[in-house]
Amino acid sequence: MDDKQLIKMVRRLKAIKPRNEWVILAKKQVFNEEIEAHTLSIKGILPWFNFRWVLAPIICFSLFFGVFSLSQRSLPGDFLYPVKRVGEKIQSRFVSEAGKPNIQLELADKRIDELAKIAETNQVKKLGPALNELETTKVAVKEEVTKLVKNKPEKEAIAIAKGIAVKMEEVNKKESQVLATLGIEAKKKNEPAEKTVVELLIKDAERSSLNESQREHLEKAKEYFAGEEYDQALEEILVLSYPQS
Amino acid sequence: MKNSRQVFSRIYDQYVDKIYRFIYLKVNLVETAEDLTAETFIKGWQAFQIKQAPDSDDRIENMPAFLYRIARNLVIDYYRQKEKFPISPIDTIEDPRTDLERKVALGSDIEMVKRALSQLNQDYQDVIIWHYLDDLAIPEVAKLLDRSEEATRVLLSRALKSLKDELRQSV
Numbered sequence: 001m002d003d004k005q006l007i008k009m010v011r012r013l014k015a016i017k018p019r020n021e022w023v024i025l026a027k028k029q030v031f032n033e034e035i036e037a038h039t040l041s042i043k044g045i046l047p048w049f050n051f052r053w054v055l056a057p058i059i060c061f062s063l064f065f066g067v068f069s070l071s072q073r074s075l076p077g078d079f080l081y082p083v084k085r086v087g088e089k090i091q092s093r094f095v096s097e098a099g100k101p102n103i104q105l106e107l108a109d110k111r112i113d114e115l116a117k118i119a120e121t122n123q124v125k126k127l128g129p130a131l132n133e134l135e136t137t138k139v140a141v142k143e144e145v146t147k148l149v150k151n152k153p154e155k156e157a158i159a160i161a162k163g164i165a166v167k168m169e170e171v172n173k174k175e176s177q178v179l180a181t182l183g184i185e186a187k188k189k190n191e192p193a194e195k196t197v198v199e200l201l202i203k204d205a206e207r208s209s210l211n212e213s214q215r216e217h218l219e220k221a222k223e224y225f226a227g228e229e230y231d232q233a234l235e236e237i238l239v240l241s242y243p244q245s
Numbered sequence: 246m247k248n249s250r251q252v253f254s255r256i257y258d259q260y261v262d263k264i265y266r267f268i269y270l271k272v273n274l275v276e277t278a279e280d281l282t283a284e285t286f287i288k289g290w291q292a293f294q295i296k297q298a299p300d301s302d303d304r305i306e307n308m309p310a311f312l313y314r315i316a317r318n319l320v321i322d323y324y325r326q327k328e329k330f331p332i333s334p335i336d337t338i339e340d341p342r343t344d345l346e347r348k349v350a351l352g353s354d355i356e357m358v359k360r361a362l363s364q365l366n367q368d369y370q371d372v373i374i375w376h377y378l379d380d381l382a383i384p385e386v387a388k389l390l391d392r393s394e395e396a397t398r399v400l401l402s403r404a405l406k407s408l409k410d411e412l413r414q415s416v
Binding site for chain 2: 001003006007009010012013014015016017018019022023026029030031
């Protein structure tokens, strides 16, 4: 075999080629290594740095945040509704004692909105759970109001009652409207939160100097209170305490 | 950045076959050749981004030489590692399917040349591959080997003779 023949044979080795699919994959790998190289450079600066330690909490947080966000649209009886309620309970824990009745009233407002949505979309199955949720929240309002005014000097208790009375009336009106669309009459409670609030506001009004019209409203409020019509009593006393034009 | 990626992408397309073949003829294993070729281009791309930066004073003058140098060093490291941690006989047995595919594709005489080439020392292998397979001119091969052109010609002649001897022995 002469050199020419040998070189010809050697040149046939040009037939050695990599697999096409590998060529494409490897090219992707080459440019993706940039990310890894970046990771390595971070490791160079912070040897303790571990992407898993960072990624794991990020993924957990994202999942939690995703579920939490989805749960905010849920309605009573939905799979994610308990998540929404747990979130609200946690939120209310971070509120000061004085702000708790207001937070519970906000929640009652939300429950009424949920009820209205259920009524609008005719989701009959969810009606029961929604009414229960509303009741539970109203009980919580009462507990918070009672807790707050109990053992407090009367002056302070009256100030608290004034602070929540308007919101309380708003919620009551809204509740009556929504329940009316559903053909349900609001249940009368023995000792609702309104009783405590109205009682304090009547005491306050009695000590104040009132004109003829205000005195009329006070008398009406007292009548309603005596007849355990606390919602109406609240309405009357609010006209008195916060004169409307 | 985007531009340098495009440039290196073209470099990859142009040289991937040659670098793969260069490595394959030395390691004689498809998977290892693929791994080392990919590593060559990964290292190449990382260095390329630094060296081709506008403020760099160490720019790449000769791209094939740059890539072959990386590939050559990786092959040397591979054999060093292999000496350090000898591979078990099971690991060295090639996948019979791959071997069969390759034999069909290349033909038995090519297989013979390949085997003979793998028996040569590294400089002989390099000079034959670069000059006859990758069509690099003698001055370019001389630069890669860090030898004079004359010394490279002598090396090539000796490499061919050595290959001929190997082939003669195998027949």
